[in-house]
Amino acid sequence: EDQAYRAVFSEANVYPEIAGVMIVTSSDHYVSNVMNRISSEPLVKESWYTQAVQHPDSLQLFSKPVGRNINNIFQYSADEVVSVSKAVIDKKTGTCRGVILVDIHLDAIKSVIEGMNTSNMGFIYIIDSKDQVVYSPINTTVNRIRENWFKGSTGSLIKSIKGVSELLFYYKSSYTQWKTVGVFPLYESQKVETYISYYSYGIALLVMGIAIII
Secondary structure, eight states, X not given: OHHHHHHHHHHXXXXXXXXXXXXXETTSOEEESSEEEOSSSOGGGSHHHHHHHHSTTSOXXXXXXXXXXXXXXXXXXXXXXXXXXXXXXXXTTOOEEEEEEEEEEHHHHHHHHXXXXXXXXXEEEEEOTTXXXXXXXXXXXXXXXXXXXXXXXXXXXXXXXXXXXXXXXXEXXXXXXXXXXXXXXXXXXXXXXXXXXXHHHHHHHHHHHHHHHO
């Protein structure tokens, strides 16, 4: 247990993108740097745990992780983080020994987007595999966009939004299963089309970086 504590604190201190880390064993014991169990309800029955156990070879991503039996000493909310969980498999027996849960600051994703800014006229936002918004800048346009407009993994389309013809580019990451969507005026299209996949790659690299430690 002491070794687990040291690992948790060490990795959390190295990566500022990490808001909190929790390790839950198959016997429902846990260690964490900032996260605590709220009630006596078993953590091993939570969706982030069970999905990781059911899919041990892949990361499980959760945007806006609400309804968990977990709080934290910093009182950050579900709107301020995205969560990643991964099963820990015993290499000798093939059994699951537990699950690692990592909360990532949403500001880390915001930094990737803002750091790759290509236009003052358009914007980029991210939706997850369930068509829920992971990140978007504050504006009223996002609420007028319908996720069923996006057919397939990548593409573009023109839509009239608030009386303005906008060109929407979208790209789905095969790693995160999230879509990166760019919304730009038609006259900006040639400048930004090739950048949409770069945004998606940037987000995937961020998640992959966290995945290395778990």
